[in-house]
Amino acid sequence: MTVGIxxxxxxxxxxxxxxxxITDGKRDLVVVGAASSGLEVxxxxxxxxVAKVVSPYVGAEGFAGIGPAFRKAAQDGSIETFELDEAHxxxxxxxxxxxxPFNPWRAGVGxxxxxxxxxxxxxxxxxxxxxxxxxxxxxxxxxxxxxxxSDEFGNVQHNGTRYGDTAMSAASDKTFVSVxxxxxxxxxxxxxxxxxxxxxxxxxxxxxxxxxxxADGFYVPDADHIKTYLVAADTWLRTDDxxxxxEYLDRYVRGVVHADYLDRIGHxxxxxxxxx
Amino acid sequence: xxxxxxDAPASRLEVMATVIAHDLEDGEWVEVGANLPVPRAxxxxxxxxxxxxxxxxxxxxxxxxxxxPVIEDFAFITDVGAMRWAxxxxxxxxxxxxxxxxxxxxxxxxxxxxxxxxxxxLIGIGDDYRxxxxxxxxxxxxxxxxxxxxxxxLVTTSHTPRVxxxxxxxxxxxxxxRGEPDLRxxxxxxxxxxxxxxxxxxxxxxxxxxxxxxxxxxxxxxSLQEVVDSTGFAFEHDEAVATTPAPSAEELHTLRTxxxxxxxxx
Numbered sequence: 001m002t003v004g005i006x007x008x009x010x011x012x013x014x015x016x017x018x019x020x021x022i023t024d025g026k027r028d029l030v031v032v033g034a035a036s037s038g039l040e041v042x043x044x045x046x047x048x049x050v051a052k053v054v055s056p057y058v059g060a061e062g063f064a065g066i067g068p069a070f071r072k073a074a075q076d077g078s079i080e081t082f083e084l085d086e087a088h089x090x091x092x093x094x095x096x097x098x099x100x101p102f103n104p105w106r107a108g109v110g111x112x113x114x115x116x117x118x119x120x121x122x123x124x125x126x127x128x129x130x131x132x133x134x135x136x137x138x139x140x141x142x143x144x145x146x147x148x149x150s151d152e153f154g155n156v157q158h159n160g161t162r163y164g165d166t167a168m169s170a171a172s173d174k175t176f177v178s179v180x181x182x183x184x185x186x187x188x189x190x191x192x193x194x195x196x197x198x199x200x201x202x203x204x205x206x207x208x209x210x211x212x213x214x215a216d217g218f219y220v221p222d223a224d225h226i227k228t229y230l231v232a233a234d235t236w237l238r239t240d241d242x243x244x245x246x247e248y249l250d251r252y253v254r255g256v257v258h259a260d261y262l263d264r265i266g267h268x269x270x271x272x273x274x275x276x
Numbered sequence: 277x278x279x280x281x282x283d284a285p286a287s288r289l290e291v292m293a294t295v296i297a298h299d300l301e302d303g304e305w306v307e308v309g310a311n312l313p314v315p316r317a318x319x320x321x322x323x324x325x326x327x328x329x330x331x332x333x334x335x336x337x338x339x340x341x342x343x344x345p346v347i348e349d350f351a352f353i354t355d356v357g358a359m360r361w362a363x364x365x366x367x368x369x370x371x372x373x374x375x376x377x378x379x380x381x382x383x384x385x386x387x388x389x390x391x392x393x394x395x396x397x398l399i400g401i402g403d404d405y406r407x408x409x410x411x412x413x414x415x416x417x418x419x420x421x422x423x424x425x426x427x428x429x430l431v432t433t434s435h436t437p438r439v440x441x442x443x444x445x446x447x448x449x450x451x452x453x454r455g456e457p458d459l460r461x462x463x464x465x466x467x468x469x470x471x472x473x474x475x476x477x478x479x480x481x482x483x484x485x486x487x488x489x490x491x492x493x494x495x496x497x498x499s500l501q502e503v504v505d506s507t508g509f510a511f512e513h514d515e516a517v518a519t520t521p522a523p524s525a526e527e528l529h530t531l532r533t534x535x536x537x538x539x540x541x542x
Contacts, residue, residue: 008368011354035368036353036416057414061311062351066413074400074411081411083399085419085448090372107423110453110463112397112446113415116405130464160356160365161336167369216356275356 002030004172005040006145008163009061010221011214013040014146014178016206019253019261022047032140032171033058035086035164038213039229042067045079046233046245047253054082054138056089063226068233083117084135090164092138096171102134109133143172146210147196148217150177151185154200160216162196169197178206180218208262208270219273225265281542282532286522288476289314289433289541290531291495294523295474296384297321299429305331305381309353313540314433315384320347320535325527331380337362346537371417375424383425385470388412389444390430392489392509394451394470394482396422397444405446415448422449423465435475437508452487459487478503479520480511493518 003021007013018040021029026049033041033055041058044050046069058070073079084092091103104123109131114120121134145168148159156177158165169175177200188195209215212225232244252264262270286294296318300306304327306319320341323330328342335350335358350357387396388410398415400408422428430451432439443454451470453459460469473480473489477498480489491513494500500517523531531541 008354010352035371055414057416059413061353066411071411075408077406081414083405083415085415086368086417087371087420090369093369094372105420106464106466107420110450110459110465111419111448112399113419113448116399116446132464160354160359161367162369163354164369214352214354214356216354220355221352 001026002032002139002141004032004140004143004168005037006034006143006163006165006168007038007040007210007213008034009036009038009059010063010226011210012146012163012165012216013038013210013213014144015040015211015213016178016204016209016258017144017176018044019256021049022249022253023255030054032138032168034168035089039064039067039226040213042069042233043229043253045069045073046236047249050079052080052082054084054089056084056086060226060230063223064230068230068237072237082119083113084120085113088113088120088133088135089138090167091135093167093171095135095137096139097167100137102136104132105135106130106132138171140168140172141174143169143175145169145175145177145197146206146215147177147179148215149181149183149187150179150200150203151183151188153185154197154203155185155188155195156197156200156203157188157191157194158196158216159218166196174201176200176202176204178204178209180207180209180215181205206258209258211262211265211270217275219270220275222265222269222273224269281539282529284542286496286528287542288495288498290528291520291522292431292433292474292476293317293321293531293541294527295479295520296429296431297325297527298521300327300330300382302327303329303380305333305377307333307381307383308335311353312384312386312431313349313536315431316349317531317535317541321527321531324530324534333366334358334361336366336368338364338366344534346534349536349538349540378421378424379426379466381425383421383428384431385418385422385428385449386431387439387444387449389439389441390432390473391441391444391451392511393453393455393487394430394473394489395444395447395453396430396449396451397446398448399446401445403445418449422470423467425467427467428470430470430473432473432475435477435506437506440473440475440506441508452482455487477506483512491517493520495520496522
């Protein structure tokens, strides 16, 4: 199964849903991360859920330039990587949304990308005979997003720029969105231009659902918790010792329902994550 | 903040930021990302000192910052703190539809390896892609931005033989290949290629014929031998190597009080 996960680096990932994938014991997932994906993809790799990653970046900016579990699994060959640039990422999503086999793109000719990722092919275009890349459609079965609000009919509204979430949803058979708040349809009608996903297949009310990452308009990243995960994943990368990682997964992920997760993070930490 | 810090000579990273600032022209379009503090500082220094008409993209917003007394630095590209200045959002999934205007833009490309012909590698280090010795973060957007931008530079804050190599193991952003004449034109790439490699020690540019990096200037206080010892490729240089212009007192003051108040570059 191919799962798309929205957000952008340290922001806007549907973590309640991501943790549930791990609790459910999903295996061999093809994960389409965001154009810049973060440690949500790393966590899925660390938990053994992933066969292949499609993303131009997996890391956490200043916290960790490269996701440690991504690095380890890619180096030892236990995951496959679909190498591409963010422009190829959106071209592939667009091809899927358009129900086309590929979208053309110029940048990438002459690089190693079509060499290490033969799914992306150089070709001569039939109009001007220019050398271009054919980026194959990136088809997603289920897209998981996190947003600010939705009404009960799945009319989802994001705060902020919404990153690549709408493009990922457009390339997906089904879209499920966790939201900070369920709102009335009257509130949606007050600003219908703000509706970013018009009719999600399902919504999940999950306050603090992007934690430990930020949700625009609600809270900032929880640096302490992100570092807690990174220490565990880094230990696995550097020493092959999975014990701290297993402890992390047991304490915060496997079988931990959202309310209990928030309990384990604790009110002082959650209430300290103010926007400004 | 104490006055000693404000009066101290420019650090190497501050000189690097100044190189970036001096290169920019008013009216150009420049991204000010979160996780590249030196290009951020250089772009903002140009904007505040002589670039009121620059289009500044600050953490996914379009912003005009000339009148801001202190511009805080953000830890994340997604920091909503930047939205207080937003005149427009940069909607990431609209990227494919926004390439034409990037021809006015200047881009700064990093790399886990950068080679003598200006190619950058963010993919990984090793002979076998399936068994990399070091898996990099991925190309991010550097493959595309180095083709779509009007002009671009390579930058690294880590001037070591491991980063500055003779030949990258993988190319995620193509510079001049192996120095083949007219390579970029034959590939249909829309800008002339990287202008320089800017490091904490020096600036390299590229020979007009062989397309190979050559030493353009040494930062103040840096010896030629230090650059030779720190660089993984051989390079040509003038007998008397030029010195990189240091920031003026006014530029240094602007850097330290308005752009880098926390002193990350010092």
